[in-house]
């Protein structure tokens with residue numbers, strides 16, 4: 001009789017559990033169910049365009065079988081002190097700039113770009129071959145500055161959280177990120193989206209938004 005094997009749980013994010021399939025592949029499964037079809041489509045498009053995303057082997061309901069990435073997240077490397085603030089901020093800004101340089105898959109409007117809308121240090125894996133962007137659940141098409149405003153806002157959410165030792169490093173990263181990208185012009189739009197998709201209540205979100213606005217004003 002063939003023994004039953006239970007795949008090893010590699011990581012649990014906010015929405016998904018990630019299991020090891022074998023040396024080269026992982027299974028990323030949404031805990032709440034759902035359909036990964038759109039996410040898989042954008043990842044395949046980006047990979048074909050030369051953007052650093054994991055290869056998609058299979059997409060089925062809430063399950064994605066992905067190329068396994070090996071390396072720390074940018075968040076882990078930054079907290080350990082292996083990546084400094086300037087390099088971490090520039091890396092996030094550079095990954096955005098490279099994404100927004102690509103033509104959209106659906107729209108032919110030159111001002112419409114592919115957006116990640118959740119590009120923060122936990123969604124960047126530092127592999128030996130270079131940084132790779134994961135977690136394309138929120139990806140869509142729209143104005144590039146909405147994406148950069150969203151990253152600034154997500155960093156500000158951590159920076160304004162009094163209950164985490166990460167607030168100071170997050171604030172430093174936010175300052176560096178805004179220095180690299182320029183002021184967050186589409187902040188109001190990002191805040192509206194984040195009210196629906198993010199973890200914070202209205203008062204906390206307003207606090208984070210105010211920090212980005214203040215820093216953007218110089």
Ligand SMILES: Nc1ncnc2c1ncn2[C@@H]1O[C@H](COP(=O)(O)OP(=O)(O)O)[C@@H](O)[C@H]1O
Pocket residue numbers: 010011012013014015016017018026028054066067068069070073122123134135136137
């Ligand atoms: N392709 C992959 N290879 C190895 N680990 C991965 C891969 N994709 C995700 N992970 C791990 O799983 C965690 C959660 O994945 P993520 O896609 O960010 O889901 P969530 O929406 O839950 O944040 C990541 O922080 C990372 O540690």
Ligand SMILES: [Mg+2]
Pocket residue numbers: 013014122123135
């Ligand atoms: Mg994630």
